[in-house]
Structures are given as structure tokens and as C-alpha cells.
Amino acid sequence: MPTVILLTYVMASVITSIQVIMNKRNPVTASLWLVTIWLAPYLGSFLYYILGINRVNRKAVSLRKGVDQYRFPILENFQVNESELSRYGISEHLIPLAKSVHRLVEQDLLSGNSIVPLFSGNMTYVAMIDAIDNANRSIVLMTYIFHADGIGDKFITALRQALARGVEIRVLLDGVMAHLTRPSIIKALRTAGIPYALFNSPLLARQFFFFNLRSHRKICVIDGLIGFTGGFNIHRDYWSPNPEQEVFQDTHFRVTGPIVAQLSNVFVNEWLYSSGETLRGEPWFFEEPETQEIGSVLARGIAAGPDERWERLRGAYLTALNVAQQSVRIMSPYFIPDEVLVAAIDDAINRQVAVDIIIPESGSKILLAATMGRINETLQHGARLWLCPSPFNHSKLMTVDNQWLLMGSGNWDERSLRLNYEFNMECYNTAIAEDVNKLFSAHQNAGRQLTYEEYMKRSFYERFLDGCARIFSPFL
Template identity: 75%
Template sequence: MSILLSLIYFTISISAAIRVIMTKRNPLAAALWLVTIWFAPYLGPLLYYLLGINRVKRKAIHLRRGIDHYRYPVLNQYQVDAHALREHGIPDHFKPLVKSVHNLTEQHLLAGNRIVPLFSGETAYSAMIAEITAAKQSIALMTYIFHADGIGEKFIAALRQAHVRGVEIRVLLDGVMAHLAQPSITQALRAANIPYALFNSPLLAHRVFFLNLRSHRKICVIDGRIGFTGGFNIHRDYWSPDPEKRVFQDTHFRLTGPIVTHLSNVFVDEWLYSSGETLRGDPWFSETPEFPETGSVLARGIAAGPDERWERLRGSYLTALNVATQSVRIMSPYFIPDEVLLAAIDDAINRQVAVDILIPESGSKVLLAATMGRINETLKHGARLWLCPPPFNHSKLMIVDDQWLLMGSGNWDERSLRLNYEFDVECYDSVLVENINNLFIAHQKAARQLTYEVYRHRPFHDRLFDGCARLLSPFL
């Protein structure tokens, strides 16, 4: 019997190891999986088959076969190609970025958008609830975390009232985070008769192997015409009825104009995957050729995930770094770039581009240590790292040459780049970027700069911990 078990174990382990070698593109991740498989008997192969295989790609392709992404026939008038940038006041050196992101996303850059930043939980949540309250046809809400208490109570009340008015509602939650939330958000939505679905719920037998693939997107679309996206979850720590209480910080955006169609497309595709229901036409999309609120921002949605042919988020970061001529500003709560992204940052510094990176000093000590372990050589080359004091700042922003902004749900870590489903929006507009620059500079003034000299003189045990955390970064 023991010989038979050993044969089964070696067969499974060899099969897992071959699959790792043939499919894992990241050498470090592949090496760590091989070590786990061979040095954690029985548990290692089990962990790989549970967490290491991307089954979502096959499932998504199967579901979407024969179903075209919804495309507005009226969007042609808003499409902008790289050769028309000057007409919108955008310098020519951004042409490679426009072309690259178009090829990555298969989405056109769209003119005529109005994008308003929302800099606090009070501002963002109030704006979203106001639009939900005024909704006439439909509400599409997708979020990673939805707490049923605190600010979540106000959202549920507004959604319930909209449902009573006859508004079509769909709420899409990440399957893991929905089950971890207490009090239960699923029970609260059921009690309010609000239709919802879970993305890759681990409680479903056929989805248990998708445990490591999460939907981190935050999208809300009202009547197919008004959109919200950015970094805010519906999270109790970002809002308080007491205006004097210090709550966590983040940045969200209200979007109007043709860019809202990109948000809607992502929602209906992910709803199809999660529920099997196809949402097309009214009331989910506006069919009229004009949008009620338009502006001067050129924008494009970037939907990234492990089922896509290209690594869209990584490609956007890399090309933006490569076209920068003056400055790059990055704000991220989880900044653990890989060697390719670090090389692009170093190359920008070599071209005399000023690179400023702003991360929260509060939060997970392991994640902060992983950042330190990754970035210390880049600090030596000339990048400037700023540590923001509490409260925790969850904003995810990238600014290039005071003309281009990337905002949304994506972080600078392996989980966002390879495993999570993320949604970001690239924006070309100097006025919008100036507004975000002012936010960045305000946080920068309150932050503490960590120079390479300061890093080098940290205690040995701290630097050793940084190095150990860096080795774990593919799993963080």
C-alpha cells in the first residue's frame, strides 16, 4: 500500500512540476512552486493544483465564445488615434503610449469625457449614493469589498429604494471577500431583494480551483451614462458619521461621456461569467448618439486579468515609464515591482526623469518590507521614496509628464499584475492631472522621505527581513 501511495505521489508531483515548467512565465514564481511541490510532500502538489493553475482563462473563453463585446455604433465620432493628439493639446511623445495601450486593450481612446476626482470617502460615497437615489433605469455595481454595516447600510438602503422604484439592479461581489465580510453582505442583499452574483465563490465545487483568482475591480454605472471607478471599496474604515474621526484615505472618480461604455462592457462581461446572464442594450447601455455630460478628457478603460492574451496593466506601466521625458509620480498602497518594472524605472532615471513614489508607512509590515527589499537599488539610482503617515492611503495613481494619468484598482504587485481582475482608466488632460498632482504634492509634504543612505544604515535585522519578504513577493 505504501508503495502504491508513493507511486501516486511521485506521478502527481512530476505532472505538477512539468506543468509549472511549461506554463509559468515568471522564473522566480516557477522556482518557488517547484520547491513547494517537492519539499512539501503531498501538500505541495495539492497547493499547486488549488492555487497555481489558471482555470479562469479556459472558463472565460468558453463562456464568451460566440458573444461579441458590446460596441456602440455611435462611438466612432469620439475615437481618437495617435496622430490626432496635437489637436487635443497632447505632446507627440505620447504617441507610442496611445498605440501600445490600443494594441493591449483593443479599445480606442475616446474624446469628450468629463472626469471628476473624489478625494475622500465622504465625497465619493455621497456622490455614488446620490446617483443611485436618482437612477431611473439601471444600476450596475461591482466591488471587491462590500461591508453591510457602516457606509454599507446607506448603500443597501439606497439600492433597496431603487429596486422598489423598478430600477434594474445587478451587484457583483468577489466570492472570497463576500464570504469573509461580517455581518454577511449576501444576507443583507437577499433581505433587500437586490439581485447579486459572486465572482469565483470558493463554496461552489466547480469554482474551488479558482480560489487564487479574485475580482479586484470597482465599477458603478448608473443608467448607462454615469460611471464611478477608482480605489474605493464600500468599506467601513473609509467613512465615519463622526467628521472628527480619522478614516482611511483613497481616491475615486466620477465619469461621464463615452468612457462610461468601457465600464459597462467590463461589468456585463464579468456578470456573464459569474451568473450566466447576458445584459445587452437598454437599460444597461445608452443607445442615443449624444451624452448629457461631456468634457475635454481623452480616456480609455484598461480591463486587466489572467484570462487576457496580454498583461495589460504591466504593459501600460512599462510603456508609460518608457515615454516619460520629465516626471513620473506613483502612488500605490502595495508597491512591489518586479525586475522588469524596476529596470524601466531605472531607465527613466537615467534619462533624467524625476521619479517620485509615494506609499503608506502604515499597513502590513511584510508588504512594506517587500517594498524595501525590492526598491533599495532603485533608490541608489535616484528614485525618491516617500512614506505617508497614517491614516492608511489606498490610492492607486500614476502621473507622467503632467499630461497623463492612470487611475483605478491596480497595484504594483504580482497579485494585481498576474492574478487579480483589475480595471484602470488612462486619462490625457492637463487640468485633471494638475488636480491629481496637487493631491500628490500635499501627501508628499506630509510624508517622510526614505533615501538610500537612510535605508543603508537601517539595522541589519530590518534589512534581512526586507530580503526575506522580497523572496515571498510572488505570493503576496
């Protein structure tokens, strides 16, 4: 009997190890899985089968097979031809960035957009609810966290009233977070009669084995004409009826113009995957005559996820770092870059690019330790790390040379780069970049800089914990 158990263990471990070797591109992640498989008999193979396999790729491809992707003929009027990038005011050294992202995301850069930054929960939620209150035809809303109380109750009320006016509504939630939030957002939406769907609900047998792949995207589109995207969830901790009360911070953007069609397209494809319902044409898309050139911002959506051919978010980060000539500013609540991104940051510093990284000091101690364990060598090269005091800031922003902005839902960690479905947007516009850089400057003034010398003065115990957190960062 022991021989049978041993042989079964060896066979299961060998088969699982072959799966890891053939499918895991990251050597660190692959090594950790191999160690887990062989040192934890049966359990290691079981965990890999539950958490390690990307089954969403196969399901997404099979579900969309034979379904025509929605086309936007009117957007041809706003597509920026690669041969004319300089005519739109893009600096010569940023043109390779625009071309690279185009090939990564297979999405056109669009002209004629207006983008307004929203730097607080009060600004963001008021703007979104006002747009919902004035909706005439359709509302689509995708978010990672949707609390049913606090500010969430106001959203549900606004959506219910819009539904009563005859507005078509679809709400898409991450399946795991929707089941974890209390009070239940699922019950609240069902009671209000608001159509909703869940992305990868772990309670469904067919989706149980890929519950580790989550939709972290935040998109809202009103009447196919007004869009909102960025980092804000509908979260009670980011809003208070008392404007004097300290709440968590984030950054969102109100967008109008042709770029809204790209936001809508991400939603309808995600909705198709999650619900099986196809949303096409009116009232979800309005291309003519409503789609007009209403601003001067060049913008492009970057929908990234584990079922894409290329690592789109990582590619955008790397190319932006590689083309930078003057400055790079990064803000992320979870900043745990891998070796490739760290090398690109170091290379930018060696080219005498000023690199500022801004993270909250008041966040998770484990994640902060993982950041410290990853970034200490970069500090030695000359990066400037700023630790910001409370309130916690959840913004995910990056600017390059005061001309290019990347914003959205993606963090600088393994989960955003490899597992989550994220939505970011790149903008080529000096005015927008300057607005965001003012936010960076305000946080630098309020925070404190941690130098390499100060880092080395940390106790042995702290630096040991940093190293431990770094080793397990692929699982954080």
C-alpha cells in the same frame, strides 16, 4: 509499499513540474513552485493544483464562446484616430504610449469625457449615493469589498429604495470577500431583494479550484450615463458620520461621457461570467441621443485579468515609464514591483526623469518590508521614496510629465499584475493630472523621504526581514 508511495510521489511531482514549466511564464514564480512541489511531497502538487493553475481562462473563453460582444456604434463618433493624436493636444512623446495601450487593451481612446476626482470617502460615497437616489433606469455596481454596516448600510438603503422605484439593479461581488465580510453582505442583499451575483465563489464546487483569482474591480454605472471607478471599496473604515474623525483614504473618480460605455461593458461581461445572464441594450446602455461630448478629457478603460492575451496593466506601467521625459509619480498601498518594472524605473532615472514613489507607512509591516527589499537598489539610483503617516491611503495613481494619469484598482504587486481582475483608466489631460499631482504634493509634505543612506542605516535584522519578504513577494 514504501516503493509504491515513492513512485507515486515521483510521478505526481514530475507531472506537476511539467505543468509548471509549460505554463508559468515568470521564472521566479515557476522556481518557487518547483521547489515547493519537490520538497513538500504530495502537498506541493496539491497546493499547485489548488492555487497555481489559471482555470478562469478556460471557463471565461468557453462561456463567452458564441456570444456576440456588445457593440457601440455611437462611440465611433468619439474614437480618437491614431493619426490625429497630436491634434487632440497629446504631446509628441506620449503618442507612442497611446498607440501601445491601444494595442494592449484592444480598446479605443475616446474624446469628449468629463472626469472629476473624489479624494475622500465622504466625497465619494455622497456622490455615489446621490447618483443612486436619482437613478431612473438602471444601476450596476461591482466592488471587491462591500460591508453591510456603516456606509454599506446607507448604500443598501439607497439601492432598496431605487428598486422600489422600478430601477433595474445588478450588484456583483468578489466571491471570496463576500463570504468573509461580517455582518454578511450576502444576507443583507438577499433580505433587501437586491439582485446580486458572486465572482468565483469558493463555495461552488465548479469554482473551488480557482478561488485564488479574484475580481478587484470597482465600477458603478447609473442609467448608463454616470460612472464611478477608482480605488474605493464600500468599506466601513473609509467613512464616519463624524467629519472630524480620522478615516482611511482613497481616490475615486466620477466620469461622464462616452467612456461610461466602456465601464458598462466591463460590468456586463463580468456579470455574464458570474451569473449567466446577458445584459444588452436598454436599460444598461444608452448611446443615442444621450451619449454626448460633455468634456475635453481623452480617456480609455483598461480591463486587465489573467484570462487576457497580454499583461495589460504591466504593459501600461512599462510603456509609461519608458516614454517619460520629466516626471513620474506613483502612489500605491502595495508597491512590490518585479525586476522588469524596477529596471524600467531605473532606466527612467538614468534619463534624468524625476521619480517619486509614495506609499503608506501605516500599512502592513510585511508588505512594507517587501517594498523595502525590492526598492533599495532603485533608491541608490535616485528614486525618491516617501513614507506617509496615518491615515492609511489606499489610492492607486500614476502621473507622467503632468499630462497623463493612470488610476483605478490595480496595485504594483504580483497579485494585481497576474491574478486579480482589475480595472484602470488612462487619461490624457493636463488639468486632471495637475489635480492628482496636488494630492501627491500634499502627501509628500505630510510624509518623510527615505533615502538610500537612511535605508542602509536600518538594522541588520530589519534588512534581513526585507530580504525574506522580497523572496516571498510573489505569494503576497
